Each structure stands twice: as structure tokens, then as C-alpha cells.
Amino acid sequence: MKKEGRTVGTILYIKANAKPEGASRTFRVSDSFIEAYKKSHPGDKVVELDLYREDITFLTEEDINTVFGPKTEESRKHRILKYAYQFAEADKYVIAAPMWNLGIPAILKAYIDYITVTGITFKYTESGPVGLLRGKKAVNISARGGDYHAEPYSNFEMEDRYLRTIFGFFGITDFTTITAENLDVMGQDVEAIIGNAIKRANELVVTF
Numbered sequence: 001m002k003k004e005g006r007t008v009g010t011i012l013y014i015k016a017n018a019k020p021e022g023a024s025r026t027f028r029v030s031d032s033f034i035e036a037y038k039k040s041h042p043g044d045k046v047v048e049l050d051l052y053r054e055d056i057t058f059l060t061e062e063d064i065n066t067v068f069g070p071k072t073e074e075s076r077k078h079r080i081l082k083y084a085y086q087f088a089e090a091d092k093y094v095i096a097a098p099m100w101n102l103g104i105p106a107i108l109k110a111y112i113d114y115i116t117v118t119g120i121t122f123k124y125t126e127s128g129p130v131g132l133l134r135g136k137k138a139v140n141i142s143a144r145g146g147d148y149h150a151e152p153y154s155n156f157e158m159e160d161r162y163l164r165t166i167f168g169f170f171g172i173t174d175f176t177t178i179t180a181e182n183l184d185v186m187g188q189d190v191e192a193i194i195g196n197a198i199k200r201a202n203e204l205v206v207t208f
Helices: 025-040 061-067 073-077 081-089 106-115 159-169 190-207
Strands: 010-015 045-050 092-096 122-125 128-131 137-143 174-180
Touching: 010 025, 010 081, 025 045, 025 092, 025 137, 025 174, 025 190, 073 081, 081 106, 128 159, 137 159, 137 190, 159 174, 174 190
Parallel strands: 010 045, 010 092, 092 137, 137 174
Antiparallel strands: 122 128
16 A cells, blocks of 8 residues: 555554553563654554454364365454454564563464464465465564573574564564563663663664
């Protein structure tokens, strides 16, 4: 879509933290990014999707048959498939989720099961699966208790690694990560760490 000679896009802001507003260190960074993005891209549409406020549950046998079954125009109204269509039709993605137990919150994995749908976000070909969402951008914003950049703990990191992989599966390879690390380590300046993450996030806005 174009407006006054420039492209207007939709950014899907996916939030996955049970903590209330103001208590999540992840959201302090991601909310700052979104506010800066709105100012930098006033014509774009930001859609906030708080997974804890949605009807996200684990897939049942019936759900699996629907996800892998034929799609019709009515599929857009289905309680699961509507999320896949919404995801596919967005242009950019902001994932805001803390690292929990070395990985992502379970509700975010459940959501990914909702949107990983053949014919919507990827397809199977004679040479294997192919992502259908090429040319899009994503940023993963995450707060972490420790430092998972350096060994040996980098070997345990499965949060960003998984998200980067599944988004790549969809064809989204322009994937940036912003983390606030060491937040639960004694002696660390938590406010300075979060402030630095906010600074890096706001700098990304210009090119995102």
C-alpha cells in the first residue's frame, strides 16, 4: 500500500510476557522501540498482539486437522488460522519475549504452532519446504537473567536461535536481535543495561 508516494506497512507487535505493563523489563525496551517507530514511520500501522490476552491454547487433534487441511475463505475467521493470515499479511515483526529456561515462553511456542501453516506462511515443493514471507523484517527483543553471548552459556541459548530459525523457515531472513543481558546477576547495573538496550533499539528504528 502507498500513501503520498511512499510505502505504508503494517508492523505486528507480538508480546509474550505474563507480567503486567511496567513490570516487564522486555517490554520497557520493546515499548520504547514501538513509540520511536511510530514517530519515525507515522503512516505505518502498528498492530499489538498480546498473547496473554488472546485465546492461545495448545493444538488439539481437531486443530491439527484444520491447520493441515484445505483452506477456504471462511478459514480467515477460524480461531487459529486467523492468526496465520494476520501474520502473513504483516510487513514487519517485533517479538517481545523474555528468555525463560533457556528458551521462549510456552505461549509463544503455542502461537508459532498457530502460524506455521502450509499454504499461508510456507509451502511444500518437490525440493522441500519454502517460506512464503520473503522480503520482510523482524526484530527480537528479549531480557535475560544471565549472559548468553559467550561460551559456555551461549551453547545453552535456544530462544533467539529458535526464533531466528523458524522465521527463516518462513522466508524472513532480515532478523535482528536486541537483548538486555545479566539482569539477574548480582552487582550489575540493571538500569544501565536496560538503558543501553533501549538506545540500541531506538537506533534500529531508522533502518527498520
